[in-house]
Amino acid sequence: xxVYKVTVATGDMAEAGTNNxxxxxxxxxxxxxxxxxxxxxxLPGKEKSLSVHCGKDLGPIVLIRLHKWRLFLEDAWFCKxxxxxxxxxxxxxxPCYQWLxxxxxxxxxxxxxxxxxxxxxxxxxxxxxxELAERQEAYRWKNFAQGWPRCLNVDSVSELDSxxxxxxxxxxxxxxxxxxxxxxxxxxxxxxxxxxxNSFDEMRTIFSRTQGxxxxxxxxxxxxxxxxx
Numbered sequence: 001x002x003v004y005k006v007t008v009a010t011g012d013m014a015e016a017g018t019n020n021x022x023x024x025x026x027x028x029x030x031x032x033x034x035x036x037x038x039x040x041x042x043l044p045g046k047e048k049s050l051s052v053h054c055g056k057d058l059g060p061i062v063l064i065r066l067h068k069w070r071l072f073l074e075d076a077w078f079c080k081x082x083x084x085x086x087x088x089x090x091x092x093x094x095p096c097y098q099w100l101x102x103x104x105x106x107x108x109x110x111x112x113x114x115x116x117x118x119x120x121x122x123x124x125x126x127x128x129x130x131e132l133a134e135r136q137e138a139y140r141w142k143n144f145a146q147g148w149p150r151c152l153n154v155d156s157v158s159e160l161d162s163x164x165x166x167x168x169x170x171x172x173x174x175x176x177x178x179x180x181x182x183x184x185x186x187x188x189x190x191x192x193x194x195x196x197x198n199s200f201d202e203m204r205t206i207f208s209r210t211q212g213x214x215x216x217x218x219x220x221x222x223x224x225x226x227x228x229x
Contacts, residue, residue, distance in 0.1 A: 012045035028058025
């Protein structure tokens with residue numbers, strides 16, 4: 001009997017935790033463990049520890065599989081990383097740093113940097129092939145208009161995977177900043193102006209709350225949320 005110590009860490013951002021069920025499978029050079037439930041409740045910034053019992057030594061751990069399924073309501077989970085300690089004391093680290101949504105299984109490679117030629121096992125070669133195919137599907141490009149740079153082939157940001165979009169916190173901050181700057185420009189007369197500026201001094205007046213500053217002889221008139229230092 002081989003016993004592996006596993007620690008699963010949840011990201012510390014807002015809403016990173018979940019009340020959905022998470023289980024794990026260890027994949028080694030000599031075999032795989034059975035699927036073992038980690039927990040039904042994960043809190044942001046916290047870790048869960050468990051023991052995975054195997055009938056034999058799995059050899060070097062090369063992959064882990066994280067399985068997520070919901071009991072009632074969908075609750076996305078952000079996994080930070082997973083650490084596995086083998087019976088001989090060897091520590092394997094699996095950086096994840098991604099959202100798991102819906103009923104899904106995600107494979108994560110061991111964190112040591114390796115090139116394609118270093119993948120001796122078929123399972124690692126197949127994992128690399130699948131990962132490349134998934135990225136090619138997620139990052140499809142299209143021409144927005146003739147002469148314009150290409151953009152992602154989606155009609156709305158909501159179609160993007162959560163791991164591609166801004167984080168929830170960053171998106172909220174970004175939206176709030178846009179509203180604040182829009183209100184500031186409206187009150188200062190910028191949004192209602194129908195004619196061109198006559199001088200840089202007039203532009204300084206428009207952006208009076210942020211004030212243009214000279215940096216290396218170049219005037220910066222863009223509104224900033226904080227003063228340059």
